[in-house]
């Protein structure tokens with residue numbers, strides 16, 4: 426039996442808190458350092474599906490500019506935001522209004538508004554030219570931007586910083602699965618990462634449990650890098666005892682949570698854990714999830730170390746792009762143009 430599957434046998438998924446992993450040594454090439462980090466990541470992925478990272482490398486200034494821009498944007502009149510409504514654009518890019526998404530199939534709509542975009546070169550920081558940008562298959566589609574000074578730049582700056590963090594995490598996930606650290610390199614060249622900025626208006630007084638900030642759901646991609654506003658407890662994570670565990674914002678950290686692409690790819694060894702958020706604080710809440718997937722043309726075939734006679738493959742094999750598109754259509758209840 427693989428070491429990964431042995432770790433699954435000894436797992437404990439009735440967690441009562443979410444681990445914090447310090448990435449300060451992430452660039453230290455010593456194999457012992459990398460193995461120690463990978464071990465922490467393996468435990469978190471098998472037992473919880475969520476962890477915080479500190480020393481994650483995204484500067485407070487980059488976060489502050491992004492927050493300022495999104496606050497300005499969401500304060501615009503609804504008609505102006507609706508000009509870029511996602512039903513008018515390609516593949517879910519643009520604005521989604523309050524109650525236009527429904528993440529929990531038993532819910533009646535999510536009490537948040539958002540703005541979504543994907544990979545794009547930032548003019549003064551071109552990043553790595555990506556020859557395969559045209560190869561996004563089902564998910565091809567350019568970004569759209571509102572006419573808010575600095576919005577595009579500050580959000581793309583955050584985006585590229587978060588994509589850089591995501592790329593640095595893949596070798597650790599690979600080690601955690603007993604794979605070569607470069608296993609994901611040729612599958613993550615395209616940065617198939619969608620970023621969303623979210624605004625949750627406060628919900629006070631009696632609340633309809635079917636209409637909370639974001640209903641109970643799992644994410645679609647490999648993992649999500651989530652910044653959440655300090656001082657407001659809203660996010661909760663479901664353990665296997667059926668208890669909702671708070672995931673409060675912790676200054677200096679980001680939340681990393683695994684999504685369904687990883688669950689499929691690892692035959693459920695990595696947990697894609699159900700979570701939800703409700704803003705009962707009385708103040709506006711903002712958050713920034715960046716959903717980091719593999720290139721959209723990658724087939725999500727079960728990884729060998731996660732399959733055994735006792736644990737046969739659990740999922741049909743699909744491409745990452747088709748899978749994400751299907752899930753987005755279910756969330757937004759429509760077929761994109």
Ligand SMILES: O=C(O)CCC(=O)C(=O)O
Nearest residue numbers: 639644653660702712714
């Ligand atoms: O806003 C949050 O804290 C959670 C957002 C989330 O779960 C999502 O967008 O998938």
Ligand SMILES: [Fe+2]
Nearest residue numbers: 642643644700
């Ligand atoms: Fe989520």
